[in-house]
Amino acid sequence: MPSAAKRSTPKASHRLSVSLTEDQHAELVEIAEKNKVSVAWVVREAIERLLQDEQPLFHVRQEP
Numbered sequence: 001m002p003s004a005a006k007r008s009t010p011k012a013s014h015r016l017s018v019s020l021t022e023d024q025h026a027e028l029v030e031i032a033e034k035n036k037v038s039v040a041w042v043v044r045e046a047i048e049r050l051l052q053d054e055q056p057l058f059h060v061r062q063e064p
Contacts, residue, residue, distance in 0.1 A: 020028070032039045 028039050028042050032042045035042070
């Protein structure tokens with residue numbers, strides 16, 4: 001069986017590890033609970049918004 005690192009899928013994802021303050025984590029949990037989504041979803045959405053909306057100069061993916 002191939003290892004997870006060598007497996008290729010059409011929607012390959014990458015895991016990150018970040019350290020948050022207690023306040024940051026609590027706020028993310030509160031947002032997630034309020035919107036009935038996971039904390040991971042909140043983080044992914046925040047990153048996507050940063051890349052597309054707030055910092056277009058840093059967005060490297062080319063849209064057709």
